[in-house]
Amino acid sequence: MVTIKDIAEKTGFSRGTVDRALHGRPGVNPQTVRVVMQVAAEMGYKANTAGVLLAARKKPTRIGCLLPDVGNDFFRDVMNGLAAAQKELSCYGLSLTVKHLRGFDEKKHLKGIDELLEDGCTALLLTTINSRRIRERIDELIDQGIPVACINTDVPSSKRLFYVGTDYYKSGRTIAGLLSMMAKTPQKIMIFTGSFDIFGHNERIRGFLECLAENGIGHEVLCQEQTLDDNIIGYKSACALFSDHPDVTTVFIVAGGVYGVCKALVESGLPAKPHVFSFDDIPDTVRYLKDGVIDATVTQWPYDQGYQGVKRLFDAIIEKNGNTNFVPRNRNLILSPLIYIKENIRSGSDTMEAL
Amino acid sequence: MVTIKDIAEKTGFSRGTVDRALHGRPGVNPQTVRVVMQVAAEMGYKANTAGVLLAARKKPTRIGCLLPDVGNDFFRDVMNGLAAAQKELSCYGLSLTVKHLRGFDEKKHLKGIDELLEDGCTALLLTTINSRRIRERIDELIDQGIPVACINTDVPSSKRLFYVGTDYYKSGRTIAGLLSMMAKTPQKIMIFTGSFDIFGHNERIRGFLECLAENGIGHEVLCQEQTLDDNIIGYKSACALFSDHPDVTTVFIVAGGVYGVCKALVESGLPAKPHVFSFDDIPDTVRYLKDGVIDATVTQWPYDQGYQGVKRLFDAIIEKNGNTNFVPRNRNLILSPLIYIKENIRSGSDTMEAL
DNA sequence: TTGAAAGCGCTACCAT
DNA sequence: ATGGTAGCGCTTTCAA
Numbered sequence: 001m002v003t004i005k006d007i008a009e010k011t012g013f014s015r016g017t018v019d020r021a022l023h024g025r026p027g028v029n030p031q032t033v034r035v036v037m038q039v040a041a042e043m044g045y046k047a048n049t050a051g052v053l054l055a056a057r058k059k060p061t062r063i064g065c066l067l068p069d070v071g072n073d074f075f076r077d078v079m080n081g082l083a084a085a086q087k088e089l090s091c092y093g094l095s096l097t098v099k100h101l102r103g104f105d106e107k108k109h110l111k112g113i114d115e116l117l118e119d120g121c122t123a124l125l126l127t128t129i130n131s132r133r134i135r136e137r138i139d140e141l142i143d144q145g146i147p148v149a150c151i152n153t154d155v156p157s158s159k160r161l162f163y164v165g166t167d168y169y170k171s172g173r174t175i176a177g178l179l180s181m182m183a184k185t186p187q188k189i190m191i192f193t194g195s196f197d198i199f200g201h202n203e204r205i206r207g208f209l210e211c212l213a214e215n216g217i218g219h220e221v222l223c224q225e226q227t228l229d230d231n232i233i234g235y236k237s238a239c240a241l242f243s244d245h246p247d248v249t250t251v252f253i254v255a256g257g258v259y260g261v262c263k264a265l266v267e268s269g270l271p272a273k274p275h276v277f278s279f280d281d282i283p284d285t286v287r288y289l290k291d292g293v294i295d296a297t298v299t300q301w302p303y304d305q306g307y308q309g310v311k312r313l314f315d316a317i318i319e320k321n322g323n324t325n326f327v328p329r330n331r332n333l334i335l336s337p338l339i340y341i342k343e344n345i346r347s348g349s350d351t352m353e354a355l
Numbered sequence: 356m357v358t359i360k361d362i363a364e365k366t367g368f369s370r371g372t373v374d375r376a377l378h379g380r381p382g383v384n385p386q387t388v389r390v391v392m393q394v395a396a397e398m399g400y401k402a403n404t405a406g407v408l409l410a411a412r413k414k415p416t417r418i419g420c421l422l423p424d425v426g427n428d429f430f431r432d433v434m435n436g437l438a439a440a441q442k443e444l445s446c447y448g449l450s451l452t453v454k455h456l457r458g459f460d461e462k463k464h465l466k467g468i469d470e471l472l473e474d475g476c477t478a479l480l481l482t483t484i485n486s487r488r489i490r491e492r493i494d495e496l497i498d499q500g501i502p503v504a505c506i507n508t509d510v511p512s513s514k515r516l517f518y519v520g521t522d523y524y525k526s527g528r529t530i531a532g533l534l535s536m537m538a539k540t541p542q543k544i545m546i547f548t549g550s551f552d553i554f555g556h557n558e559r560i561r562g563f564l565e566c567l568a569e570n571g572i573g574h575e576v577l578c579q580e581q582t583l584d585d586n587i588i589g590y591k592s593a594c595a596l597f598s599d600h601p602d603v604t605t606v607f608i609v610a611g612g613v614y615g616v617c618k619a620l621v622e623s624g625l626p627a628k629p630h631v632f633s634f635d636d637i638p639d640t641v642r643y644l645k646d647g648v649i650d651a652t653v654t655q656w657p658y659d660q661g662y663q664g665v666k667r668l669f670d671a672i673i674e675k676n677g678n679t680n681f682v683p684r685n686r687n688l689i690l691s692p693l694i695y696i697k698e699n700i701r702s703g704s705d706t707m708e709a710l
Numbered sequence: 711t712t713g714a715a716a717g718c719g720c721t722a723c724c725a726t
Numbered sequence: 727a728t729g730g731t732a733g734c735g736c737t738t739t740c741a742a
Contacts, residue, residue: 358735358736359735359736359737360735360736370736371737371738371739374736374737374738375737375738378737402735403735403736405734405736406737407735407736409734409736410735410736410738411737413737414737677737
C-alpha cells in the first residue's frame with residue numbers, strides 16, 4: 001500500500017507539499033501539482049482512511065438533516081437509520097442535527113436549511129421537494145463547497161451529490177404485478193392517494209396503472225381520493241366510498257391514512273373482501289397485514305435510507321477532504337421495492353438491522 | 356470522546372499500561388486492571404477505530420473463506436460481496452483468501468479449513484455443513500483464539516461468532532403465502548428439491564407444507580424429487596413427471612436445477628400452465644421470471660451475505676484486538692426472505708449495491 | 711509490573 | 727512555494 005511518504009520520497013517534495021498538491025489546497029506550484037498527481041497515479045496511491053479519519057478528529061464535522069417526519073410514522077425507521085449511522089461514526093467526530101418538519105411546505109423547508117447552516121452544519125442530508133427554489137438553493141450550497149445529498153425524495157436536476165431511495169414508479173408497477181397474479185378477472189379499483197401534489201404518490205399511481213394497462217385486462221378505476229396522509233380523512237372518505245361502491249374488488253392505498261381506510265373497510269360489511277395493497281410497513285400496516293386485511297405491502301427500505309444517506313455523505317466529506325474543485329464519485333443508491341406479505345413480514349420484535 | 360490518554364491521566368498509569376489492562380494483555384497487575392476497567396467504564400471509554408486501524412497496519416490480517424461455489428451460480432453474488440468488502444477494507448491491511456469447493460463433503464471441508472490456516476489466515480468465514488466433526492473443529496479454533504463465523508449456512512450449536520443468512524423455514528412459508536394468495540382452490544403440487552440431505556432445502560419444504568396446512572385448503576403433493584442442483588437431472592425427471600401428471604397445478608423448485616425444470620415445463624405442452632415458484636435470482640431464474648414461466652422467486656441477499664460476513668468478522672477482529680478471553684458482541688444478521696416478481700426484479704444492468 | 715517513546719498515515723501550523 | 731514538525735489515538739518495543 002503506497003502512502004504519501006512514498007510519493008514524497010519518489011518526487012523529492014515534502015509530505016506536506018504532496019498532501020497539498022493531492023488535495024488541490026492553495027499555495028502550491030501548478031508544475032509541482034502535475035508531477036505529484038502523475039506519480040501518485042503511477043504508484044496507485046489511495047488514501048488510507050484510518051489516517052484521514054484520525055487527523056480529521058481535530059475539526060469535527062456536523063451533518064444537518066431535514067426530515068418532514070412530524071406526524072408521519074414512515075420516518076420512524078429513517079430516523080433509526082440516521083441514529084445508527086451517527087452512533088457508528090461518532091468516534092470519527094461526526095455529529096448529526098435533525099430538523100423535524102411537518103409536510104412539504106417550500107418556505108418551511110428553505111428556512112429549515114438556513115437554520116441547519118446557522119447551527120454550524122457543514123453538510124446537509126435532505127428529504128425535501130423538487131421545486132425551483134429548493135433546487136437553486138442546493139446548487140448554491142454545492143457551489144460554496146457544502147456537500148448536499150437527498151434521501152427518500154430526490155431533487156434530480158440539482159447538483160446534489162447523490163440520492164438514496166426507491167424508484168416510485170417501479171413500486172407502483174410492483175403492486176400491479178401482484179394484483180395481476182392474484183386476480184385474473186377485471187377489477188373495480190379504488191385508489192386512495194396521499195396528495196395529488198406529491199410527485200412520489202403520482203409516480204406510484206402512474207406505475208400501477210401503466211402496468212395494469214400493459215397486462216391487457218380491462219380494469220376499471222372507480223375513484224381516486226386524497227387522504228392527505230391523514231387517518232381521519234381517509235376513514236371518512238373511505239366509509240362514504242365503500243357505501244357508494246359496494247362492488248369494489250381492489251383497494252390501492254398509495255400513501256398514508258392506511259389505518260383509516262382499513263378501519264372503514266373492516267366496518268363496511270362489503271359483500272366480498274376486496275384485495276388491498278399498501279406501501280411501507282408502519283405498525284398499522286403490519287397489523288392489518290397480519291390480520292389478513294391487507295394482502296401485500298411494498299416497502300422502501302426506510303432504515304437504509306437514513307443509514308446509507310449519512311454514511312455515504314460522510315464518505316464523500318472524507319474523500320473530498322477540504323478539496324475544493326473536487327467532485328466526489330457518485331453514490332446513488334436506488335433500492336428495489338420490497339414485497340411483504342403476511343409470511344415474510346418482520347415480526348414486531350425483530351430489529352431489522354443495519355446493512 | 357474519552358481516550359486512553361484521558362484514562363491514563365485519571366488513573367496515574369501510563370498509556371501503555373492502560374492499553375494492556377483494557378485488552379487483557381499479559382504482564383499487568385490484576386489490581387491495576389481492575390482500577391483501569393472501572394475508570395474506563397465510568398468515563399464511558401470507547402476505542403477510536405481510526406486509531407486502532409492505523410496501528411493495526413503493522414500486522415495485517417487475512418480472512419480465509421470457505422465457499423462451496425463450484426458449479427453453483429448462487430454463490431456468484433456472494434463472491435461479489437466478498438470482493439467488495441475486501442476492496443473496501445484493503446487499506447486497513449485486510450486480505451481475503453477464498454477456497455472454492457464443490458458441494459458439501461465433510462472431509463473436503465475439513466481439509467479446506469486446514470489449508471486456509473496453513474496459508475496464514477487468522478480468521479475464517481465459512482459456508483459449510485452442520486456436522487459433528489465440523490462443529491468440533493470450529494470450537495477448537497475459537498478456543499485457540501481464531502475468530503470463525505458462518506454465512507449462508509449456519510452451524511448453530513458451535514461457538515462460531517455469528518451467522519449471516521436467511522431463515523430457510525420462513526422462506527418456505529413465504530412461497531406458501533404467495534401460492535395461497537394466487538390460488539384459492541386445492542392444488543396438485545410437484546416439489547423439486549436439491550437434496551434430501553441438505554438441511555436448508557428440507558427446512559424450506561417444511562415451512563412451505565406447514566404454512567399450506569395452516570391455511571386449511573386440502574392441497575395434494577404429487578411427488579418430491581431430487582435434482583442434486585443439476586439442470587440435466589432436473590430436466591429429465593421433470594420431463595417424466597410432467598408426462599405422468601399432466602394435471603399438476605403448482606411447481607415448487609426448492610434449490611438448483613431451475614433451468615432444467617423450467618425447460619421441461621415449457622416443452623411439456625401441459626394443458627394449463629401451473630404456478631411456478633423458485634428460490635434465488637441467478638440469471639436462469641431471472642430470465643424465466645421475466646418470461647412469465649416462474650411466477651415468483653424468493654431470494655436470500657447473496658451479496659450481503661458475503662459483504663456483511665467479511666465486514667462483521669473484520670469488526671470482530673478489530674474489537675477483539677488481540678484480547679484473549681474476550682467474546683466479541685453478537686453480530687448475527689438474519690435477513691428477511693425477499694420476494695421478487697417480474698415487476699420488481701432487478702434488471703440485468705442494475706448492480707445491486709452494497710448496503 | 712510499569713513507563714517512555716516510536717510509529718502507523720495524514721493534516722495543519724509555523725518557518726523559511 | 728516548500729519544508730519541517732507536531733499531533734490525532736492506539737499499539738508495541740525497549741528499558742527500567
